[in-house]
Amino acid sequence: MSQNREKEHIGKAFARVWRSNPLFSTGMALLVLVVLQTISMGFDYASFGEWFSRFLSNWLNILLNNSYVGMIALGMTFVIISGGIDLAVGSTLVAVGAAVMVLVNEQATGVLAGMGITGVPAVLIAVVIGLLLGLLLGELNGVTITKGRVPPFIVTLGTMKIFRSVTQYFMQSQPGITLPDGFKQIARAVRAPVLNSMLLPIFYWLLLAAVLHVVSKHTAFGRYVYAVGSNERTTRLSGINVDRVKRRVYALMGLIVAMASVVQIARIGSMDYASAGSGYEMDAIAAVVIGGTSMSGGRGSIVGTLLGTLIIAVMNNLLTLVGVDPFLREAFKGAIVVAAVLMQRKESSN
């Protein structure tokens, strides 16, 4: 009898946590995927050590491959919570990447090399200028949105086209580019001892998540972002400079994209201006939405986005391990986005 009651008690507590913490179900979904993924790796190994190193290298690969989109999704979380959207992230990535590469190019045609600046100073200058450029392009979006009163979707749809096309125009006549080793170290310096896998991009991503989590919960700016997304009028009538909050959100987005860009070219060593970063905006938005952030603004979290990014990543990995045709993988991604929103809808109506 009392055991029954206890069972009921646990059931109720579980239901309460499920309802009160929107991330709970997201976390559970991720857990299920991770279990499936682990099982599908198989257990046919010579030793535990072999299995473990396989397990570890698989995870490092997942994290490494998703670090750029993961970073961009973090910035996108702020944008979407503020009630906006940024479609220009992929093109901003290319624009910043091109600028950094032209600056840091080792050959005589490189801008900094031509000025006689090489080594550490050249890398530092190129990175700083790249980050500033990202900030500036984001700010450009923000200013157009707030001053021009144009919807973010339209503004960033426009700049998405502009940034990439202008970059491609300028880069078509650029001779070959060689990146100095010092620059590549940004992504490649620290490696996992056993598998020789790069660790820094993962580290940047997780560090950024931690910082942005604190910003979203524990700074005035972070709270204003939520307030603006939930009720812009009330926020303005509370003496808050709504336009400045929005401009900062897009500038921050630009800055984060610039970081992702620097890390990506440092890792890969080159960039295809026509295709790099394309589709990142949709991948980032998908991660944000799966993480429980409301597309209408006002609700969401950085932790949720982190989980959302991992859900997509682990699912992709699972599909590869199981041997699903690559052409079909995008369909799974699409289905999971819709399923996540359906589930959140159900929860909030409870």
Next chain:
Amino acid sequence: MPNAAYKLEMRGICKQFDHNVVLKGVDFCLKPGEIHALIGENGAGKSTLMNILGGVLRADAGEIVLDGQPVHFAGPADSLRAGIAFIHQELNLVNDLAIYENMFIGRELRKGWKLDAAEMCRRSREVFERIGLDIDPRRMVRDLDASYKQIVEIARALLQEARIIIMDEPTTSLTEVEIARVFDMMRTLSAQGVSIVFISHKLKEVLSVCHCYTVLRDGQMVAHGETRGATTEQLAYHMVGHDVRVEKLQVEKRLGAPVLEAKDVSCEPWFRRISFCVRAGEILGFTGLLGDGRSELFQALFGALGRYEGAVELEGKPVRIANTTRALELGIGYVPRNRKENGIVRDLSILENGSLVTLDRFQRGPLLDHGAIRRAFDVQRRDLHIKMGDESDLITSLSGGNQQKVVLAKWLTAGPKVLIFDNPTQGVDVGAKEEIYDIILRLAQQGVAIVILSSEAQEIIRLCDRALVMYHGAIAGELDYTQMDETVMMHMATSGEPAAQ
């Protein structure tokens, strides 16, 4: 024991949202053909109780007995099937469809593959006839006035064979004539044996149209009985739990230096050449009809309109208020009208709503000092007697009056020199209203300059030391508190001329 004389019995209904207990074992009974008033302050639990009856919410405990049979409603559709129709305050009609289309929306009649408009019109007319209404069902809902829309909703309920109709404050947006029309309709239905639950704040209406009343206070039934022989004072007493004050609240005081002074301020098309001055400790009223420009005037002076012409002085120094941030820096506060759209942020907690204005003053380095924010809000919570569950609950878990107090709290933490109240007691019940008046008087005593915008004459008369009456964007005249009188003010507000005395 179920009593056959009752159409409906609700027994021991309990309901709790988060930490907020809204209903504590409420009983509510309804006889056939009875018009039953359900009254109480905001937050007393009226809407929650009726939402349970309408199947929108589920009770935590208690039973509902309909025609002697216990029933359970899993959703609004269940309740409707049992013959209970809920007519909400915001009407549920599609403006761009004809009346008959609205009557049959979701349950359209068909003849073969196409809609049977003729039959739907005929059946609509049948219902209209039953309630003595002469109106063409082919007319567009858009062209109807508010009372006919209300009546179309009632007719739709009858078409669905409702035997109990719940009407949530049906008269708030109606004129006198329209109200009379809806009341006639209610009496006709009652004669036909339909029971009506009438939720209202207007006690005079309750006495004129209802047979009996039930009063809720703090989630409990505190009084019920027949309206015959009852007085509005009695009802108000039950609602508030103490006598309602009508006395003037002004006190003799020495006013301080001028705080906010406007000289020939204009902003077309809303208002032009407005000059006034409000002093420290003074309560200055602005009144007039709807659309007289007073709201826009003070939005402009708060920087929310973004533009105005003319000169503004704050404490004798000329200032330019370009945006709301500047207004806040200067010490101007603004408690807006329409709390839902302008006052609260619904995705944020009580605490965050209550500290939104001053958030950037509570920083330690780059981070917020949550402890200090909580302490500052706790002071306001105690001073303003905010009734709430946990401070991390959403603002929407509070009643209207308490939400308004949280909006007040966010401005009081900022310590403004001048505080503008636009319709401060809109949608707030009698008890909370008096509390808000007390708060305003206390602020004035502390030397804050107060501006009150209200179209409620009694509010201006009871509270303000001085009142300006506006008419079509200009000031029609000025009254000090000895001259204030409802008819004089109404005359100025409707004619634009100072009253001949």
